[in-house]
Amino acid sequence: MRRHAGHFSLWEYLLFAAVTFAVMCLCVCLGSVNIPLGETLSVLGAAARELLGRGEAQSGVSAAIIVSRRLPRVLCVAMTGAALSLAGAAMQGLLKNPLADGSTLGVSSGAALGAVIAIAFGITFPGLPFAGTMILAILFAFLSLLIILGLAYKLDYSLSTNTIILIGVIFSMFVSSLMNIIVTFAADRIQHITFWTMGSLQGASWQNAGVLLGALILFGGAIFLHARELNAFAVGEDNARHIGVNVRRVKMILLITVSGLIGVCVSIGGTIGFVGLVTPHMVRMLVGPNHRRLLPASLFGGAVFLLLADLVARTLLNPRELPIGVVTSLVGAVVFVGIFYRTRKGH
Amino acid sequence: MLEVKDLTVRYGDLTIVDKLSFSVEAGQWLMIVGPNGAGKSTALNAVTQGAPYTGQVLFDGADVRRKHPAELARCMGVLMQNHFVSYSFTVEEVAALGRYAYSAGFLSGRDREDKDAVEAALQLTGMAEQRHQSVLTLSGGELQRTFLAQVFAQDPRLLLLDEPTNHLDLVYQKQVFGLIREWLKTPGRAVVSVVHDLSLARAYGTQALLMDHGRAVAQGSVDEVLSPEYLDPVYHMDVYAWMRHMLEQWKEMPR
Numbered sequence: 051m052r053r054h055a056g057h058f059s060l061w062e063y064l065l066f067a068a069v070t071f072a073v074m075c076l077c078v079c080l081g082s083v084n085i086p087l088g089e090t091l092s093v094l095g096a097a098a099r100e101l102l103g104r105g106e107a108q109s110g111v112s113a114a115i116i117v118s119r120r121l122p123r124v125l126c127v128a129m130t131g132a133a134l135s136l137a138g139a140a141m142q143g144l145l146k147n148p149l150a151d152g153s154t155l156g157v158s159s160g161a162a163l164g165a166v167i168a169i170a171f172g173i174t175f176p177g178l179p180f181a182g183t184m185i186l187a188i189l190f191a192f193l194s195l196l197i198i199l200g201l202a203y204k205l206d207y208s209l210s211t212n213t214i215i216l217i218g219v220i221f222s223m224f225v226s227s228l229m230n231i232i233v234t235f236a237a238d239r240i241q242h243i244t245f246w247t248m249g250s251l252q253g254a255s256w257q258n259a260g261v262l263l264g265a266l267i268l269f270g271g272a273i274f275l276h277a278r279e280l281n282a283f284a285v286g287e288d289n290a291r292h293i294g295v296n297v298r299r300v301k302m303i304l305l306i307t308v309s310g311l312i313g314v315c316v317s318i319g320g321t322i323g324f325v326g327l328v329t330p331h332m333v334r335m336l337v338g339p340n341h342r343r344l345l346p347a348s349l350f351g352g353a354v355f356l357l358l359a360d361l362v363a364r365t366l367l368n369p370r371e372l373p374i375g376v377v378t379s380l381v382g383a384v385v386f387v388g389i390f391y392r393t394r395k396g397h
Numbered sequence: 398m399l400e401v402k403d404l405t406v407r408y409g410d411l412t413i414v415d416k417l418s419f420s421v422e423a424g425q426w427l428m429i430v431g432p433n434g435a436g437k438s439t440a441l442n443a444v445t446q447g448a449p450y451t452g453q454v455l456f457d458g459a460d461v462r463r464k465h466p467a468e469l470a471r472c473m474g475v476l477m478q479n480h481f482v483s484y485s486f487t488v489e490e491v492a493a494l495g496r497y498a499y500s501a502g503f504l505s506g507r508d509r510e511d512k513d514a515v516e517a518a519l520q521l522t523g524m525a526e527q528r529h530q531s532v533l534t535l536s537g538g539e540l541q542r543t544f545l546a547q548v549f550a551q552d553p554r555l556l557l558l559d560e561p562t563n564h565l566d567l568v569y570q571k572q573v574f575g576l577i578r579e580w581l582k583t584p585g586r587a588v589v590s591v592v593h594d595l596s597l598a599r600a601y602g603t604q605a606l607l608m609d610h611g612r613a614v615a616q617g618s619v620d621e622v623l624s625p626e627y628l629d630p631v632y633h634m635d636v637y638a639w640m641r642h643m644l645e646q647w648k649e650m651p652r
Contacts, residue, residue, distance in 0.1 A: 148483065148484070278497060282494055285482065289480075289544075291445075292445065292474065292475040293470050293498060293547070294469065294470025294497050294498030294551075339486050393483075
């Protein structure tokens with residue numbers, strides 16, 4: 051595929067946004083109770099008008115389901131997908147490795163450990179009910195990244211695919227055993243340990259959506275501002291230094307932003323694996339590896355991917371619901387093998 | 398232009414480069430030669446701030462450690478011996494990265510000057526036709542020319558090369574060295590390169606630095622340094638006799 055533009059054009063933004071919006075509408079319509087598209091749109095329109103102070107929201111069962119249940123969930127799913135995908139794209143650029151992702155490296159597990167510790171030991175901040183889990187999840191995501199990369203650099207400076215995978219596996223196992231120890235001692239506090247290991251956005255609220263939006267603007271924005279530096283890292287860290295990138299500073303900023311995104315996502319939805327691996331990989335085939343195009347495309351692509359995964363999780367065994375992480379991991383494992391095969395063949 | 402004073406690089410207890418001092422002036426091409434393990438590449442890596450060192454590296458009299466990375470990149474450009482690319486960036490995208498130091502910042506798109514510099518670099522290295530090709534599909538020689546285009550687009554005053562043609566066929570060797578010689582003709586520029594091929598050093602260098610066991614054995618003009626007096630003890634052989642013997646193999650070839 052030939053690529054000319056070095057950036058994401060306006061019509062590409064519009065196209066990707068339109069597709070994302072369409073999938074969101076579909077996800078709001080479908081569920082245990084299917085709501086016709088026309089009705090959904092009219093409820094959404096009325097809600098939007100109310101938000102702008104120009105009308106009243108609709109009442110009724112459909113409106114209640116949409117506004118209080120489906121819409122916050124769909125928004126949280128979309129933004130979690132976008133955030134995880136963006137974090138994955140940033141890590142793959144930074145480490146110059148298409149297999150790097152929060153779940154393959156074990157960063158998500160680390161963040162989950164932080165969240166579990168916060169719950170088990172009752173760490174909270176006054177006035178902010180879920181800030182304790184979130185801050186510990188972010189902190190542990192960052193610490194995990196430092197440990198994993200520190201180990202990886204020590205063992206193999208070139209950060210080859212094998213090293214990354216091995217360290218990720220070992221670190222995840224280590225973290226999950228720690229998590230199980232904590233669960234054994236604080237079983238009463240953590241009833242749904244599977245939530246952190248499988249991931250679910252079943253009870254996502256408007257408050258969660260607000261936090262995700264804030265994280266996307268803050269951390270996602272910082273990643274967007276470093277698209278050029280990510281291109282340089284994706285060509286090679288030494289090369290980045292030679293062309294004048296402040297390697298240390300940029301790396302630190304990116305590690306913090308990636309930890310921020312993963313930490314927030316994990317504290318809200320548990321560890322939803324492989325989103326950051328699958329979407330940037332697919333999007334890269336579509337728009338190329340230039341991060342000025344890859345980042346915005348990953349943002350929308352991640353939202354669409356997780357929305358569809360959530361839709362499958364909700365509707366496949368209706369009225370039972372699968373954890374969303376099961377669906378993403380099923381797809382992710384296949385894509386992972388595919389990428390691994392291609393990189394091993396020297397692609 | 399470049400002045401290196403008492404450069405020392407240690408890995409643990411091992412001293413790889415030991416109090417190395419040398420300097421390069423505009424118009425010069427300094428060839429760093431010596432046997433394997435002499436510390437040539439490590440010394441170059443330290444000069445480009447890629448390895449921790451003690452001592453001083455001065456560019457126009459100013460310590461390079463105090464320079465901002467982008468400012469340093471406008472002074473010195475580096476061409477490595479190997480490039481391992483993972484993603485299918487185009488030739489033009491890789492070359493355009495060379496302009497990073499001139500337009501650092503998110504909103505500064507490629508302005509005319511950047512575009513012209515990249516275009517000139519692609520033309521000069523003969524990669525213009527392949528500008529939209531993925532770097533994953535290039536041959537070793539084409540890949541090296543792509544990164545040469547990047548460093549030309551970077552427009553530094555000093556070019557540092559680490560065995561730039563080590564894995565390349567003769568034809569690419571000749572091309573790359575020829576291109577660098579052309580580049581050097583613009584006043585105010587200089588080149589430092591690590592080479593193990595003494596014939597290349599003699600053919601293209603103006604100055605030479607002979608290293609052994611991390612230290613400078615001799616430095617000066619190419620003719621002075623690449624003499625039996627210095628070479629034979631370092632390589633433990635009669636270097637001139639060997640070179641003549643190699644050349645003689647070609648005398649009787651029918652044309």
